[in-house]
Each structure stands twice: as structure tokens, then as C-alpha cells.
Amino acid sequence: MDLRQAYLDARAAGATRHRDIAAALGVTEGMLVDAHVGAPAGGLQARRLRRDFPRLLAELSRAGELMALTRNAHCVHERTGVYEHLSAQGEPGREIGMALGEDIDLRLFYSHWAHGYAVREGEQQSLQFFDAQGVAVHKVFARPATQLAAWQALRASWADPDAPAPQWRHAAPPAPVDAPGVDADAFRAGWAALRDTHEFFGLLRRHGLTRRTAMHLAAPEFAQRVDPHAARVLLEGAAANGTPIMVFVGNKGVIQIHGGPIKRVAVMGPWLNVLDACFNLHLREDAIAEAWAVRKPTVDGLVSSLELYAPDGELIAQFFGRRKPGQPERCAWRQLLDGLVDDRAWSQEAAGCTA
Known part of the structure; x- marks a missing residue:
């Protein structure tokens, strides 16, 4: 399937949300975004990012005001503010971290962060992070008050043009069931x-x-x-x-x-x-x-x-x-x-x- 063309067709038909378009096409959102790596200007574009995600988030404060978006299948949470007081501990790739700013308050479990992208579509710019299946774990959007020079410099410095295409994993196993014989x-x-x-x-x-x-x-x-x-x-x-x-x-x-x-x-x-x-x-x-x-x-x-x-x-x-x-x-x-x-x-x- 040509995901770029299928995406354009869905857009032309009135679909707006990446997650919904991906589901209709039978892929995950991460797969859809990755298909637009190297896409021409004017539509959806994506660049793969280096994978030291705790350090990347710690540098976001340079850009000032941003919008943090976290969602699950049934709820979307959006908070505008500055990414401040970032910390992380643990072995690389499995860190547990926090953001404890006045407005951006996060608990971060980096073992579930597999792939990151700098994404642009029209005037909207974002950083988007996905798990190994391509399910979104977190997104960061530029806002009118964002310090654009610092934001663009950060996106450019974290881009990895040599990053290989992801090897997407199959869907995660079902949630654990209760142990028998509970007291x-x-x-x-x-x-x-x-x-x-x-x-x-x-x-x-x-x-x-x-x-x-x-x-x-x-x-x-x-x-x-x-x-x-x-x-x-x-x-x-x-x-x-x-x-x-x-x-x-x-x-x-x-x-x-x-x-x-x-x-x-x-x-x-x-x-x-x-x-x-x-x-x-x-x-x-x-x-x-x-x-x-x-x-x-x-x-x-x-x-x-x-x-x-x-x-x-x-x-x-x-x-x-x-x-x-x-x-x-x-x-x-x-x-x-x-x-x-x-x-x-x-x-x-x-x-x-x-x-």
C-alpha cells in the first residue's frame, strides 16, 4: 500500500486526525508518520530523531512555551507551558523520568519510547514519539508564543538522517489478568x-x-x-x-x-x-x-x-x-x-x- 497516497486520499475525503486515518488504513499512527520521512514540502513531512529521549526533552525548555499532548484510546490531555525540571534515572533506554514544571507535569517511562519524529504539516510543527508498535506515547507542539529560532534549532540538531527505518513490532500482548486465589x-x-x-x-x-x-x-x-x-x-x-x-x-x-x-x-x-x-x-x-x-x-x-x-x-x-x-x-x-x-x-x- 502507498501510505502517502492513501493519506492524501483520506485527507481529501475529510479525515483530519492521523490516528483515525491510520486505523482506517490498518496501520498504526507511527507507521503512517514514518511513511512520510523524506516526503516533499507542502504536505505531511517527517524526520526521524536520535533516540536519547530523556536528553531531548530536557532541552525543550530552550523553546519556551509548548503544548504537551498525551492520550490513550479514549482520552486526550493537552497542557500548554514550559518543559522544566526534567530528570531521569535508570539504565539507558529504560529510564524513568519526570517533568515538574509549573504547567507541564509528567511521569515518563522511557522503556516504552521507541521512535521519535520531527513532524510538519502546513504551519503545524511537532515532535512525536511512539512505542515499538507505532502507538503514540507523547507529542509536543509549537505554539504562537514558542521561541521559534530555538525550536527550529532543536528540531534540526536532533534529526538523524542516517536512522534506519523502524522494525515495527506486532501488537502488544493483552493486559495481565488477575492471579488466581486472591486473599x-x-x-x-x-x-x-x-x-x-x-x-x-x-x-x-x-x-x-x-x-x-x-x-x-x-x-x-x-x-x-x-x-x-x-x-x-x-x-x-x-x-x-x-x-x-x-x-x-x-x-x-x-x-x-x-x-x-x-x-x-x-x-x-x-x-x-x-x-x-x-x-x-x-x-x-x-x-x-x-x-x-x-x-x-x-x-x-x-x-x-x-x-x-x-x-x-x-x-x-x-x-x-x-x-x-x-x-x-x-x-x-x-x-x-x-x-x-x-x-x-x-x-x-x-x-x-x-x-
Whole structure:
């Protein structure tokens, strides 16, 4: 198949998103982008990048304001700001890193970053990163306020004209299933003994559980299933009363986080959107199979969240009240989340939170 021509035909027919065009053509987005390496000016163009991705991201601060985009199959998270305070540790190619800027807040798992490209189409310029199958893990877009000279210099310095064509791998194996013979009582006791939200990952590993199954096994005071449209109610409530929130969206390679208030919530067909100046969220409500109100004990008191799951059990998004370490969560956030739950086992008591 001539992917370049097929792409042009799809564009002419009105298709816009690379991911959707690639799916219609039976390839991954990375395969579609790579097919445009060396393409002539005027359409989609791509250049392969050198593969020291932690160092590349650490240099992005030179370009000033950029837009970070992370998505999974059902949700897109876009945050505008500066890539600051980048760090990474671990053996080359398998580093775990962070970006802890005021606006760009990322958790980075570089073992899932296989290929990178400098992409241009018309006036839109980006850096795009894909896993070994060609599924996008992260994208960086130039913005009107981007320092274009530094941005262009960075794109040029990281281009690798001698890079070989990727050897794309087959689709990743299915998500792990739960281990047999789970001791539900021991798991619930472990949940009740949590002292930090990050300990939850270890709890799942010790008991061989997927995250969604953990919700079903949890004690009712720690997890309650709520209406799949709960995210809409929560976001509209947070926008109305100004409660600052945190929105986590990720895939295997990146978790991207928004922290702060939101203002404009809009529903457009199946899409639930936040459309603010520096933060956009696009969530397919019709893909939400389960929604859970969740609590975890910590040294700072209960930390509450809303978690959304796809039909295959994958985590789509998480919503928290914004807080700083060492501080309890805000009562306004806890009351928003409590309002989604209709069960006496889930206490409406807001004690231990802050105003």
C-alpha cells in the first residue's frame, strides 16, 4: 500500500486526525508518520530523531512555551507551558523520568519510547514519539508564543538522517489478568493500612490484581461504583465553584497531569471537554464502562479520587482534588466526590479536610 497516497486520499475525503486515518488504513499512527520521512514540502513531512529521549526533552525548555499532548484510546490531555525540571534515572533506554514544571507535569517511562519524529504539516510543527508498535506515547507542539529560532534549532540538531527505518513490532500482548486465589481479606487489610497513595501500586503487585478488579474487591468505605457520567457532574461542579483539581491521563509511556482550576466544560456529541486557555481535555464518555469513587488512607488523611475504566479494564483517567504534600485534601473537593455516591457505607463526613 502507498501510505502517502492513501493519506492524501483520506485527507481529501475529510479525515483530519492521523490516528483515525491510520486505523482506517490498518496501520498504526507511527507507521503512517514514518511513511512520510523524506516526503516533499507542502504536505505531511517527517524526520526521524536520535533516540536519547530523556536528553531531548530536557532541552525543550530552550523553546519556551509548548503544548504537551498525551492520550490513550479514549482520552486526550493537552497542557500548554514550559518543559522544566526534567530528570531521569535508570539504565539507558529504560529510564524513568519526570517533568515538574509549573504547567507541564509528567511521569515518563522511557522503556516504552521507541521512535521519535520531527513532524510538519502546513504551519503545524511537532515532535512525536511512539512505542515499538507505532502507538503514540507523547507529542509536543509549537505554539504562537514558542521561541521559534530555538525550536527550529532543536528540531534540526536532533534529526538523524542516517536512522534506519523502524522494525515495527506486532501488537502488544493483552493486559495481565488477575492471579488466581486472591486473599480478599488480606487485600482489604492492606488497603486500609496504606500510608501513601503511591503504595497502592505495590499492593496490587503483591496480590496479583488488575486495578479494576481491585475496585470490585475493595471495602465499600474505600471504593464505590458510580454513574459512568460522573466525570461530567464532577467537572461541571469543579468549574462552577472554582475547586482546583488534578487530572491524570496516561498510557504505558507517559502520565500527564493538570493541576489547578478549570473554567469551561463543554459536551460535544460523545466528547466531554475542558476547553481552557492552557488546558484541554477530550474524553469519550461513551467509552466509560465503569466509574469508581475511590479513597486511600495516607498520613495526611483520606485522599479521594474518581477513576474511569474502559471496557477492556484499562484506566482512562483519574481526577483528584489539588493539594500539596503534607496537607489534607479540600472539603470542597471531597464534597463534590461524595455527591456522586449513594451508599451509607460511604460516609458523607468531611472531617479531616481543609476549607
